[in-house]
Amino acid sequence: MPGPDILAATEQILSAFTPERPNLIPILQAVQGKLGYLPRSAMQAIAGYLRIAPVDVYGVVTFYNQFRLNPPGKHSVKVCLGTACHMKGGYIALDAWQRRLGISPRQTTPDREFDLDTVACVGCCTMAPVTVVDGKPEARVDPTRVDGILLSFGREPPAKDQK
């Protein structure tokens, strides 16, 4: 989305709120709801409207997992790191996702196909370690399963890993 649209959308949302600090989170949620993420220019506009420092908006945005700084990808990959998944190797699954997608948690692949995120328990611990792919929980995700899931999206594992 080009720049002027972002500002127009942000300003339209801002006009529905009074310029008070307690409105910061509802504003951020509304802007993200509209744009899918929180662009830099939107955060600056919000800071200006609430008369607070941009860094304070940034602090809130980076604190909560629900806010994102880049446009969402087509598919969402959420790796559970809750207690059960942690014990069952959730970090190994996360590591595999990071390596295969080439991104860190809270990032999107350059081709905008995949988002990588972590969550702290999705409530199906018997399936640990769990990765929720496009809303569907995948059970017992190990690096091989990561490749399998990616294959179902048409992504071949890198050739050097195939024996």
Add this chain to the structure above:
Amino acid sequence: MKTVTLTIDGKVIKARAGEKLLWAALENGIYIPNLCAIREREEPDASCRLCWVEVEGQSDPVPACAIGVQEGMAVSTKGEKALALARAAFELLMASHALDCAHCQANGRCELQKIAKVLKCSLKPKRLRLLLRDLPVDDSSPLFSYDPNKCVLCGRCVWECRKHREKAIMGFAHRGFERRLTTFADEPIGADRCLDCSECVKVCPTGALTLK
């Protein structure tokens, strides 16, 4: 103004009614380790967990920055229970501190060195494995350097920044172990910002913010 009389480590002192214990002690020359305490702040942050003291009649230690003085209070800053808590907090801080006193500008005036001395513990944590943050040093400002690896997240500079500017440059962002003092969008401070102000450097208790 109403004053109250209390004793700290056997020393009788007078303090303004409603004053917090930490400030009453510091004003009377009794040092209690602290990092996050800011006097002008209405409510204490009480996040560094270093200013533990024991108050007679209370079974558990209390943070001195959050407790108001009371008439006849008897306080000990040297109780073993309080010191054990403060040492634990200090060790946790030091477990992710890039310790390099010999090459650090803050060497000699560093509050971490002072606190280690008061708590009678080493600057290097004994019970904990080191977990360093390994973040890049921001050298972009012509006035000062910022080394996040030496920052203890006390918030003094953040408070100071808000006092001296209409729109603060520095603030905290990210969460948990990733939390750090930073600027909007984690940009470098840069060659053009903060040219007329380096108040944050003056209040930094460690070598995280240093003048060039």
